[in-house]
Structure formats: C-alpha cells, structure tokens
Amino acid sequence: MIEFILARYNYWIVIALMMTGLYIVFSRGNLVKTLIGLNLFQTSVFIFYITMGKVFGGTAPILLGGHAEEGHGEEHGGDHAESTHGTAYGEHEDSYASDPLHEGGAVNTIEETHAELSPGESLHTAPEGAVNELARAETPAGDVAKAALDHGTEILYSNPLPHVLILTAIVVGVATTAVGLSLAVRIREAYGTVEEDRLEAIDNQDDRAEVLV
Amino acid sequence: MGHLILRVTIKTLFAPIILFALYVQFHGDYGPGGGFQAGVILASAFILHALGFGLDRCQRVIPPSWLPVGMALGVLIYAGTGVYTLLFGGNFLDYDVIQPDSHHHAGQHIGIIAVELGVGLAVAATMLQIYYAFAGREPEPMDDSW
Amino acid sequence: MLLDDLPVLPVILPLIAAPVCLLLPNNKLSGSFATVVAWGAFILSVMLLQQIATGGAAEYALGGWASPLGIVYRIDLAGAIVMSLVSLMAAVTLPYAIESIRAEINGYQISAFFAMFLICFAGLMGVVATGDAFNVFVFLEISSLSTYTLVALGAKRDRRALTAAFTYLVLGTIGATFFVIGLGLLYQVTGTLNMLDINEQMQGQDNKVVRAGYAFIVTGIALKLAMFPLHRWLPDAYTYAPSAVTAFLASTSTKVAIYAMLRFLFTVFGFSFGFADVAFTFFLILGLIGMFYASTVAIFREDVKMILAYSSVAQIGYMLLGISFATVDGVGAALVHVVQHAVMKSALFMAVGAVFFAVGSHRLSAYKGLAKKMPITTAAFLIGGLSLIGVPLTGGFISKWVLIQAAFGSVQPVPTLLIVLMIVASSLLAVAYVGRIAWTMLLEDPDNNAPVKAVPLGMTIPMLLMAGLTLYLGIDAGGLIELCRAAAESLLGTGLGFGSAS
Numbered sequence: 001m002i003e004f005i006l007a008r009y010n011y012w013i014v015i016a017l018m019m020t021g022l023y024i025v026f027s028r029g030n031l032v033k034t035l036i037g038l039n040l041f042q043t044s045v046f047i048f049y050i051t052m053g054k055v056f057g058g059t060a061p062i063l064l065g066g067h068a069e070e071g072h073g074e075e076h077g078g079d080h081a082e083s084t085h086g087t088a089y090g091e092h093e094d095s096y097a098s099d100p101l102h103e104g105g106a107v108n109t110i111e112e113t114h115a116e117l118s119p120g121e122s123l124h125t126a127p128e129g130a131v132n133e134l135a136r137a138e139t140p141a142g143d144v145a146k147a148a149l150d151h152g153t154e155i156l157y158s159n160p161l162p163h164v165l166i167l168t169a170i171v172v173g174v175a176t177t178a179v180g181l182s183l184a185v186r187i188r189e190a191y192g193t194v195e196e197d198r199l200e201a202i203d204n205q206d207d208r209a210e211v212l213v
Numbered sequence: 214m215g216h217l218i219l220r221v222t223i224k225t226l227f228a229p230i231i232l233f234a235l236y237v238q239f240h241g242d243y244g245p246g247g248g249f250q251a252g253v254i255l256a257s258a259f260i261l262h263a264l265g266f267g268l269d270r271c272q273r274v275i276p277p278s279w280l281p282v283g284m285a286l287g288v289l290i291y292a293g294t295g296v297y298t299l300l301f302g303g304n305f306l307d308y309d310v311i312q313p314d315s316h317h318h319a320g321q322h323i324g325i326i327a328v329e330l331g332v333g334l335a336v337a338a339t340m341l342q343i344y345y346a347f348a349g350r351e352p353e354p355m356d357d358s359w
Numbered sequence: 360m361l362l363d364d365l366p367v368l369p370v371i372l373p374l375i376a377a378p379v380c381l382l383l384p385n386n387k388l389s390g391s392f393a394t395v396v397a398w399g400a401f402i403l404s405v406m407l408l409q410q411i412a413t414g415g416a417a418e419y420a421l422g423g424w425a426s427p428l429g430i431v432y433r434i435d436l437a438g439a440i441v442m443s444l445v446s447l448m449a450a451v452t453l454p455y456a457i458e459s460i461r462a463e464i465n466g467y468q469i470s471a472f473f474a475m476f477l478i479c480f481a482g483l484m485g486v487v488a489t490g491d492a493f494n495v496f497v498f499l500e501i502s503s504l505s506t507y508t509l510v511a512l513g514a515k516r517d518r519r520a521l522t523a524a525f526t527y528l529v530l531g532t533i534g535a536t537f538f539v540i541g542l543g544l545l546y547q548v549t550g551t552l553n554m555l556d557i558n559e560q561m562q563g564q565d566n567k568v569v570r571a572g573y574a575f576i577v578t579g580i581a582l583k584l585a586m587f588p589l590h591r592w593l594p595d596a597y598t599y600a601p602s603a604v605t606a607f608l609a610s611t612s613t614k615v616a617i618y619a620m621l622r623f624l625f626t627v628f629g630f631s632f633g634f635a636d637v638a639f640t641f642f643l644i645l646g647l648i649g650m651f652y653a654s655t656v657a658i659f660r661e662d663v664k665m666i667l668a669y670s671s672v673a674q675i676g677y678m679l680l681g682i683s684f685a686t687v688d689g690v691g692a693a694l695v696h697v698v699q700h701a702v703m704k705s706a707l708f709m710a711v712g713a714v715f716f717a718v719g720s721h722r723l724s725a726y727k728g729l730a731k732k733m734p735i736t737t738a739a740f741l742i743g744g745l746s747l748i749g750v751p752l753t754g755g756f757i758s759k760w761v762l763i764q765a766a767f768g769s770v771q772p773v774p775t776l777l778i779v780l781m782i783v784a785s786s787l788l789a790v791a792y793v794g795r796i797a798w799t800m801l802l803e804d805p806d807n808n809a810p811v812k813a814v815p816l817g818m819t820i821p822m823l824l825m826a827g828l829t830l831y832l833g834i835d836a837g838g839l840i841e842l843c844r845a846a847a848e849s850l851l852g853t854g855l856g857f858g859s860a861s
Contacts, residue, residue, distance in 0.1 A: 022533070031525060034529055041536060042532075045539055045540055045543070048540065048543055049543050052543060052547055161552075162543075165493055165543075168493070168496075168497060169496075169539060172504075172535075175500075176532050179508060180528050183511055183525045184525070187518075190521055191518065191521075203522060206519060210661070210662075
C-alpha cells in the first residue's frame, strides 16, 4: 500500500498542485491571485506531461556525441532520437515490465505501440497568432541503431514528444497570463480596485442603476 | 548613488545576455533552445536595461513603433517559409523542397533556421511590447523614492 | 496546386493576413483588407466542400510528414460544412464591422481589432480542419485568446466588458487545460496524437486511464461550448462585447466547439466505447436543463443582448440533445441546427448592433416603438426571432422538426414523447422572450421622438442577407438536411473513409 503511493509520487504532486491552483482560482481573492492560481494549475499539467515522458534511466532527448556525428553522415540531418528510440523503447519495455506496481494495461500498450512506430517529434510553439508545426517522422531505424549497437553504446533517451507539447502549453500559458494581467491593469484603471468582491458589488450596482433608468 | 551596483551589473550583463540569446537561437537543433527561448532571453536583456535605467532610455534604443513591425514580420517570416514551400510544389512547411537535391536534408536545416528566426523575432518583439505596455502606464518612480 | 493544397489554404490565408493587417493604417483599409481575406477564405471553403462532397474526405500532411507520425489536416463532410459556415459568418460580419466598430472602439485600435478578428477566424478554421488532437488545443487557444481580447475591446462603451472578458479568460483557460490533461492521459495509453490513430489504438481498451481522459476532454470542450452549468461566461461576454464581435462569436465559437465535441466523441473515442452511454445521458439531461433554465432566465432580463445570449445557451441545449440521441438522425439534426442557429443568431445580433448604432443603447427600454423609426431592422429582427421560436417558413422550424424526428429513434431510456414535449415547451418559452421584445418594438410608444441615426448600408446589407438566408433555409432546406445527414453518417462511421492510419 505504501509502495503503491510512493511509486506514483509524481501523480500525487500533480494532483496537489492542480487542486491548489484551482482552489486559488475559485476562492474570492483578487484578480492577480486568480491569475497566479491559474498559472499554478497549468504548471501542474506541465509536470504531468514531463513525468509522463521520463524513461527510467533515460537521459535528455538530445543526441549525444557519437550518434550525432555518425548519424549526420547517414542521411537525416535532423535528430536520430527516433532511431535510437527503437532500441530505447526496447529497454523501456523491460524496465517497465519488471515494475509490478504500474498500471498493467495502459503501460504495456505504450510499449507495443512504440516498438513499432516511434511517435514523431512535433515542435509546437505558438507565438502570438502564429501556428508552427513541425513533425518529423522516424528515419529507417535500422542503420543507425545497428551502428549504435555495434559500438556497444546503447543510450536511453527520454521521450521528446511530451517536452515539445509542454513547450507549446507554456507559450499558451504565457500568452494567457499576459492577456489576463493586461485585463487586470485595465480593470484597475476603470474600477479602481482589483478585489473580486468589490468588482462584483460595483457591477451589480451598475446593473441595478441601469434597470431604474 | 544608491543603485550603482545595479547599474554597473546591468551594463556588464547586457551584452552577454544578448550573446546568449543568439547562442540559444541557433543551437535549437543541437541542444535545448530554439526561437521562443531565445526571443524571451533577448527581450529580457532590454527589459533589464529598462528596469535599471528607466523606460525612456530603452525606448530611445528600441522605439515602440518598431515592435508591431517586429511581431508581424516574425509571423510573416514563418508563414512565408510555409508559403515558399507551397509555391515550390511541396506541402505547407515541407522543408525538403527548399534544397531538393541534398542528400542530408539540408532543406530541413534551412527551413528550421528560417522558422526559428521568425519565432525568435516575433517573441522578442512581443515580450518587449508587453513590457512597454505595462511599464508605460504608471509614472516611473523617482530615483530617490526607492 | 491550388486544388492539392485546398485543405490548408482556408486556415493559413487569414493567419498570414493577420500580421499584415496589423501593419496597415488605422482606417477603412484594414477593414476592407480583412473583408477581402474573409471572402477569399469563404470561396476556398466552398471549393473544399464541393471537393469533399464528391470525392470523400480530404487529408493533407503538413510538412510532408505522413500520418500517423506527422500532423495531418483531415477534413470530412462535417468539417467542410462547419468551415464553410465559419467563413461565411466572417465574410458577412467583417463588412458589418467596418461601420459598426467606429463608434465602439478607439480609433488607434482599429487595425489591431481586425488583426485579432482574423486571428480568431484562423483559429476557428484550424480547429475544424485539423486531424491531430493536440493541434485542436493549439488552435482552440489561438481562437480563445483573441476572443478574450475582442470581448474586452467593448470596454470603451461599457467597462463591464473587462470583467466579462476576465471571467471568460479564467473559465476558458481552465477548460482548455482540462482538455490538455485528458489528452495527456490518452497519450499515455496510445502513444500517439493523431485522431484516427488514437481511435485505432484504443479499440477494445476500457480502463480507468481512458475513462479519465474521456471525462477530462468532454468537460474541457463542454466549457467551450457553454453547456449548462458551464455556461456562466457566455451571457456577460456576449452582452458587453462590440456588436460585430458578438455577431461573429455567437454564430461561430460555440458551433466550432460543438464540432470539436462531435469529433472527439465519435471519431476519437468511437461509438462503441463502453463509457459513452453515461456521457450521452449526461448530454441529454444537461441539454434539457440548459434549454429550460436559459430560456426562463432570458424572459426576465432587461437587456436585449443578454436575452439573446441566454437564448444561445438554450439553443446549444438543442444541439446537445441531438448529439445525445447518438444516431445518424440525431447528429444530423444537431448539424442542421448548428447551421440554422448560426445564421439566425448572426441576423439577430446584427440587428441589435444596428439599433445600437442608431439609438445608442441595447436596453429593452430603448426598443420602444422602434418599428416606426427603423422598419428594416425590425423586420430582420422579427425574422430572426420567429426562427428562434420555430415558426414554419423559418430556419428554426426546420431544425426543430428534424430534431423531433430524430427523437423518435434515440437510444436513450428517456421516453421519446417526454423529449418531444420538452422541445415544444421550450419553444413556448422562446415565444415569451421573443414576444416581449417584439411587443416592445411594435406596440409600445417611443419614450421620446429623438431622431435615430441612419444605419449605413454596410451594416444593413449583411443583416438582410442573413435574415434572407434564414427564410431561405426555412423554405428550401432539403439540400442542407441531406448534407448534414451524410456528414453525420461519415462521423458515426468512426473513420473518415480513409484506410488504416498507418
């Protein structure tokens, strides 16, 4: 039971942050506190995605020395995370299968899927108004993976896709915070306060004044 | 002379931050980085200067009228790369058509650098614009009111 | 080349035009430029609709990377219908906005306003066009963020626009974040983000992760489409936004969210997903409650825009009802109502905007005796109002008719007769609130005989166009019904006619 809780500590942290953030949003504070709560809520989602992408024993998904150079000579100048990915997920399968506490069905499916098709890397960034998509498919995994195995260097990488999804979500969060704070500044100038209960009272006054007209 | 330390530090750090931003911009292929991060770092250099020396001096270096142009240009560079690939027969943002005869996908490299430049420009301009919009509303506190 | 790239053009055209519009000077040039762009997007969407109606669903791989690894745009008949609808609304609202916005926002904000409008338009088109689940989030947030800004621009005439925009921002962001959480859970189970691929990978799976993902995604989208009780942001946002913005948003943003809901319910989660029965019952109950609650509140409001906003929530209840029937007829009825409601609401809000331009207020008290001073606007308003009630010869009647027909085939345990009675009952409530406005306009005497400003042609023509379309779609709706049925069939077939996603 204790092991059950401890093994999923990342999810507990996610839940704690999420609920804290939502509580801050709902409780009657002022507008800036609401935005902070929103940020906290979004941060919990980031942590959720990042811990989801982490592979036991995996390093950051950036090609390390040997692979980068020999891979470059081959054909794809981009990254070969996918090719080593094939091997990486072979490893992943073992390490996860040996972990009896993980939710059985869900994880095994990931493994089988990944053994066949490594998810492409999508770079999502969304500056104001622009939609940027870049998807890279896997290269023929055979050649480079074989070269890696020949050199005896099997490097385990973490899954890069959640990292990229989080980058997008972070940018969206930044934009949302910027818009929210601009609105807070404008509200402060128009109403003279940023306290939510005062704002509601003033708005209700305005409504009632309108009805009497 | 209260914030001499602050001002000297900012002056010292200003150029290295910009240099770092350029490093992050162009090393997105090989390390953590890319357009968004670089844009934010670049903007933060100017914002730091504005915080230490006052908004007026910063606005003399980067006039506010430049920033909407920067934002729009950044987005247009990105979308323009996509339209370029469209016009040359590929799908939207199909970078390979930029250099069709390359064996190691040089088109991908060129395409990525182009779009990341667009992103970096747009993000830097946007961040600076946000700062100008917020800071330009309240009168700056006097030096001796710190 | 144009035909090959058609799926992506209606999305990138407004997206590229937006930064250009930002750089244009603050006069009619920016508005005219935006109008031309919207018309261009509309023409492209109609071409796309024709292509898909004859040739089947269109798939377009961005960047040349094929599915399921790359991001693909996948547009089937339902998507093409919604894309054409959204672009039609933009093409009609933008010329309206050029005139109406002069009185409602500051002069130095005009180019930025149209740039935001185009970004919102592009975001909405992108949500419909894409076939990648995370891409839906990106475009949804693009359109939402620009919407918050557009709503806040109404602050010049009423500062409550700012608090309305803030509430909308907070609730909308929570909804989008719920969507992302659900998507993360789905990604954990399937390892992919491509919609068709997720469906394939999830076949036969029914564990807690999938159910949790389902709940989060449905809740997130439900907030965007203002399903009761997640509708709290809608009345204030619609009331205090500028008139053109309300006309555009009321006819597009919730409809696109309905489309996203349909896409996720039927394409991603597939129809045979065990947990789905519970969800559809929820839709039925919440749709019915929304219909009654919103219509009832609308009767007691004193602000015409707020009445119409609550009526929007009620009409969304009808669409949810159609979805909850979970049959081809039901989903087809929901799609028919999507189109009809968009057209009638845009006509109504444009009429309200014209009255605001002429009289300066959208309180019910300002509408007294308006029929004599502004006959054309009154006529357009009444046509829209009759359509809301569902009087024969207007579009609203057709959608209620199709909905009642679909109710007879529903899979829900609730007795059909009860549902039919409730649909009719809520139409009676609509009579109450529309009748109240109509009474004020037609039969009451005006408070003063102040002359009203003449409404420019740029505002009258789009309004009459939409009113005329409401009438047309009420008289000759056969084509629309057929189209929506075919779209519903392809939606419920769980798959867009393309083979396995790999």
